[in-house]
Amino acid sequence: MDKIQIVGGTPLEGKIHIKGAKNACLPLMVAGLLTEEPLIFKNVPHLADIETMKELLHSLGAFAEQKDDVLTIQSNNITSLTAPYDIVSKMRASFLVLGPLLARFGKAKVSLPGGCAIGTRPVDLHLMALEQLGAKITIEGGYIHAEVDGRLKGSAFTFPKQTVGGTQNVMMAAVLTEGTTVLNNIALEPECTDLANCLVAMGAKISGIGTPQLVIEGVDRLHGAEHTVIGDRIEAATYAMAAGITRGHLDITGCPLEYLAAVVRALTEAGVEITEIPNGFSAEARHAVIIGTDVMTEVYPGFPTDAQAQFMALMSTAYGASLITETIFENRFMHVPELVRMGANITIHGTSSAIVRGTTHLSGADVMATDLRGSVAMVLAALAAKGTTTISRVYHLDRGYDELEKKLSSCGANIKRISEA
Ligand code: EPZ
Numbered sequence: 001m002d003k004i005q006i007v008g009g010t011p012l013e014g015k016i017h018i019k020g021a022k023n024a025c026l027p028l029m030v031a032g033l034l035t036e037e038p039l040i041f042k043n044v045p046h047l048a049d050i051e052t053m054k055e056l057l058h059s060l061g062a063f064a065e066q067k068d069d070v071l072t073i074q075s076n077n078i079t080s081l082t083a084p085y086d087i088v089s090k091m092r093a094s095f096l097v098l099g100p101l102l103a104r105f106g107k108a109k110v111s112l113p114g115g116c117a118i119g120t121r122p123v124d125l126h127l128m129a130l131e132q133l134g135a136k137i138t139i140e141g142g143y144i145h146a147e148v149d150g151r152l153k154g155s156a157f158t159f160p161k162q163t164v165g166g167t168q169n170v171m172m173a174a175v176l177t178e179g180t181t182v183l184n185n186i187a188l189e190p191e192c193t194d195l196a197n198c199l200v201a202m203g204a205k206i207s208g209i210g211t212p213q214l215v216i217e218g219v220d221r222l223h224g225a226e227h228t229v230i231g232d233r234i235e236a237a238t239y240a241m242a243a244g245i246t247r248g249h250l251d252i253t254g255c256p257l258e259y260l261a262a263v264v265r266a267l268t269e270a271g272v273e274i275t276e277i278p279n280g281f282s283a284e285a286r287h288a289v290i291i292g293t294d295v296m297t298e299v300y301p302g303f304p305t306d307a308q309a310q311f312m313a314l315m316s317t318a319y320g321a322s323l324i325t326e327t328i329f330e331n332r333f334m335h336v337p338e339l340v341r342m343g344a345n346i347t348i349h350g351t352s353s354a355i356v357r358g359t360t361h362l363s364g365a366d367v368m369a370t371d372l373r374g375s376v377a378m379v380l381a382a383l384a385a386k387g388t389t390t391i392s393r394v395y396h397l398d399r400g401y402d403e404l405e406k407k408l409s410s411c412g413a414n415i416k417r418i419s420e421a
Contacts, residue, residue, distance in 0.1 A: 001392065001420060002395070002420060003391060003392050003417070004415060004418070005390050005391075005415070005416050006364075006383060006389045006415045007364070008364060008382050008383050008384055008414075010246065010413060011286060011412070012250055012412055013249050013250070014410055014412065015252075015253070015410075015411075016250055017253050018235050018252060018280075019044065020229025021191055021230055021231060021233065022045070022234075023093075023164070024191040024229050024230050025044055025049075026053050026093040026096070027093065027096050027172070028041055029053045030053070030057075031172055031195065031198055033057070033104060034175065035075065035221065035222040035224055036076035038063075038073065038074040039072070039202070039227070040070065040072050040226045040227070041072075043231075044066060044229055045402035046066070049093070049399045052094070053091065053093065054066070056094050057075075060078055060082075060097070060101075062078060063077075074224075081101050081109060082108075082109040083101075083109070083111055085114075085143075088112075089111065089113065093165070095110060098110045098146060098169055099130060099172045102146050102147070102148060103152055103172065103176035103177065106148050106151070107147040107148075108144070108146045109143050110144045110146070112139065112142055112143065112144060117331070118330075120330070121329075123166075125163045125166040126165065126166045127144070128157075129157045132155045132157040133155055133157075133174065134148050134151075135147070151177060151178050152178070152218075153178055154178060155182075157181070157184070159185040159187075162186070162187045164192060168191075170183060171186075171206075174218065175204035175206070175218065177216075177218035179218055181215075183216070184212065186212060188212065188299070188300045196209045198227040199222070201225040202222040202225045203222045204222060205217035230255075231259070233259035233263075234304060235255070235400070236260060237260060237263045237304070238310050239283070239407070240267060241310045242380050242383060243284070244267060244290060244314050245313060245380050245381070245383060247287075247290075249283065251280065251282045253280035255280060256279075257276050257280075264281075266303060266311065270290055270292075270293040270318060271285070272290070273288070289319060290318040291319050292315060292319065292356065293315065293322055294324070295322070296325040296327060298327060309332070310380055312335065312356055313344075313377040316339055316344035316358060316359060316362060317358055317362060318356075318358035319358055320358060321355055321356065321358070322356040322358070323353060323356075324353070324355075325352055330352070332374075334370035335370060335374035335375075335377045335378065338370065342363055342364070342367065342378075343363045343385075344359060345357040361384070361385070361386050362385035362386070363386055364382065364387030364388040366392070367382075367389060367391055369392065369394055369397060370393075370396070371396055373400075374396070375391065376397060379391065379404070383408070
């Protein structure tokens with residue numbers, strides 16, 4: 001398994017361009033199951049999770065190929081309606097095929113995703129919403145067996161709590177139902193909005209996009225489309241925090257500031273100066289006094305849970321204390337023990353709050369990546385730490401960060417990948 005070695009202490013200075021969002025690409029790829037015509041996506045990064053989704057679509061009989069940043073999906077020869085455990089357990093977004101397969105073929109067998117490092121992550125709300133549209137769902141042998149007599153029927157459903165995946169799954173089912181579906185309390189993440197916009201480009205009839213209520217008038221079929229994936233707001237937030245923790249300056253393009261309001265507010269309060277530039281923003285911390293700042297993760301447009309670990313790393317080097325509260329997932333502090341090994345002063349209270357007391361400096365150490373965002377938090381800490389840090393299990397990083405070493409080393413970081421058999 002590969003490792004990444006970083007010698008810290010150099011302020012980052014330079015430009016970083018962000019491509020399409022991982023968490024937009026994955027549901028968009030699944031939307032390709034809704035039509036037999038080709039879907040062409042632009043601005044697509046090269047990520048392990050996208051390769052895994054291609055593997056899943058291939059196993060269903062779909063065409064899925066990427067050339068540079070253009071990804072083409074076509075499902076005119078679906079030969080299987082089963083999403084197998086070995087793929088779904090590797091990447092939870094695979095579960096999103098349930099809605100589209102049901103809507104287009106009336107049947108699907110999808111492995112339950114199983115546990116995940118950051119939480120139990122049930123899919124009960126996905127199933128509740130699909131049953132409301134007429135799906136008959138049973139669970140047997142670790143698989144969801146779903147089918148519908150005839151076609152799914154439009155209905156009304158209110159999500160008891162906001163769920164990104166649940167919103168995406170049922171949205172992709174509702175576009176091909178008979179009748180009209182009203183979805184209330186949907187997730188407002190930009191990746192959900194991007195999916196809805198792509199579905200409309202494919203001929204879906206959706207109103208209320210960007211609001212808590214979607215009204216979807218089912219159509220008989222959808223056609224192909226071309227769609228440019230929105231920039232990755234979490235990757236952009238990550239690099240802004242990299243500028244902060246190294247007391248450097250980065251121009252970050254490819255993601256509009258509008259997706260990052262809560263992150264900008266927290267970084268500004270912490271002392272990082274965020275300024276809009278053409279097609280992005282700059283993060284300036286060369287003369288900053290970074291101060292402890294409290295954040296609580298919330299559904300969009302609140303502070304994103306996917307940027308919590310990175311912000312905690314930044315707060316580890318701040319003056320004063322920071323209270324960080326994680327409200328979305330029940331076990332998303334696995335990066336804490338690893339940061340503490342680097343000299344961070346962090347105390348976890350219960351399961352959802354951590355007090356970070358900033359230290360003058362972190363020290364390089366051998367650490368282990370625990371999950372996608374926890375692993376990039378270790379990279380940030382290593383960039384600021386005195387000495388050398390070796391991060392193991394970096395396959396977590398490769399799931400969601402395209403050309404991380406290249407981007408950081410182009411801005412002055414002393415970072416290299418050590419490939420091990
Ligand atoms: C998406 O996961 C993202 N993944 C996650 O990003 C992100 O952290 C999460 O949304 C929240 O923003 C992708 O888009 C591929 P949820 P998802 O359904 O859809 C509970 C990353 O690092 N819940 O909004 O699985 C659930 O347990 C990843 O890129 C139910 O209880 O998130 C969690 O506590 C990590 N029942 C909360 O809701 C359900 O049926 C939010 O989950 C569904 C969810």
